[in-house]
Amino acid sequence: MSNAELTAKTVFNEVRDLLEPYNPNAVDIVMDTDLAAELNVDSVAAMTLIMEIEDKFDLDIPINLLPDVNRPRDLVDAVLSQAKSQ
């Protein structure tokens, strides 16, 4: 699938898989799961996660967006907006 064909659902499925290593309590990851409180994704882990997402979708996500990344939904939005602009 090219980045032009990405949808929120396909991106979320990939993001959810990438979040699994941060999910020791096996919570059900949904679009609005709290990354810090429910998945233990701190600021350092978030930067690592961003890099994994960049590799998965072959795009760049500026880390300036990090302060606004609180939930999987924010990561999905970042991927979709960067896919569009790149």
Add this chain to the structure above:
Amino acid sequence: MDLFDKYAPFSDRYGQLEDLGVDPFHMRVEKILSPTRAIIDGRETILAGTNNYLGLTFDPTVIAAAVRALKTQGTATTGSRIANGTYPGHIALEKEIADFLGRRSAIVFPTGFQANLGILAGLAGSKDIILLDADSHASIYDGCRLSGATMIRFRHNSPADLDKRLHRLAEKQVNKLVVVESIYSMLGDQAPLDEFAEVTRRHGVSLLVDEAHSLGVFGDRGQGLVAELGIEDDVDYVVGTFSKSLGSVGGFGASNHPKFDILRYTSRPYMYTASASPSNVEAVIEAIKQIRARPNLREKLWDNARDLYRRLTDIGYQLCAPVSPILAVNMPNEETAIYCWNELLKAGIYVNLALPPGTPNGACLLRASLSAAHSPNEIKTIAGVFANIAARAALKKQPERVGL
């Protein structure tokens, strides 16, 4: 609700360290005795965790220069460089640095941290893209943020990842600045600067190198790793600090760009802070003279680094990078790292304790750094204590054998 609520995770983390019997943030040097000795917790301690690579903090000529300036120019300038804070010494130091590095111009800042803030925030703007190494120092991250530029991280020490990202960004018609360091302070690992230079040259983008830990350490006269590799023409901007090999406080940016000096009128961290004190400035001028004239200091530093590296690896410790003046010893877990750090301190050896989240890849490290001022006996003593602790840590049945 309280302004400090946001720091709850930090308080929890600090509490965990206190529970483990360690308080590395409040270690006090009760009395400094020499570049390599101090009184800590009432004990004479060998300092093996400073950045005093060439031991110049107690050099008689450097001290004399600082004292002369103190007596004749006072304790401070009490003004910024754009007001009353530019003395002949500031101009002389900038000329000295430019000459030392073979650059057209150099700009001096009161601290190394401010040098990165001022140069990065001055060079880049909100329409530009900065690509920075993932393991960059906090001052680089903060300088990039202050610039307002789009910040893209690439994998640590990976010219291939940088190349991939520059290909993706090729169509974006904006200025792109790549930022790397020569030596990374946490692991002591060296950047493949020549490979980075090849990538940035091929893509036609600018390259800035932070030589904080390599100035005075590499190059035939101590000019840094850029000079050692002979890639001066491919490196557009160099940043450095006076608080390591040069044994003082302050920092600088240097470049051949004909418009570089405009940063003096546009970079707020340069413009709106008191200038470096005259004694600092004169001490640095003298320190540069010393490192130019005394290549034996660098030789001694590298001899000491090689010696301790060999001794630690012979004991069985795992070091994170090839030999450099920073030797990061990998610990199997936080509990062992804290145990060993405490035991080293009790035995009169100070090294840095480095724990997540401040370390790459969640590593737990004992970080030793060498000085030309360490005597062969001090190196032997440091290694001896490490050996005793490795044995004791194993006897205590730590979760994994130390460093193995």
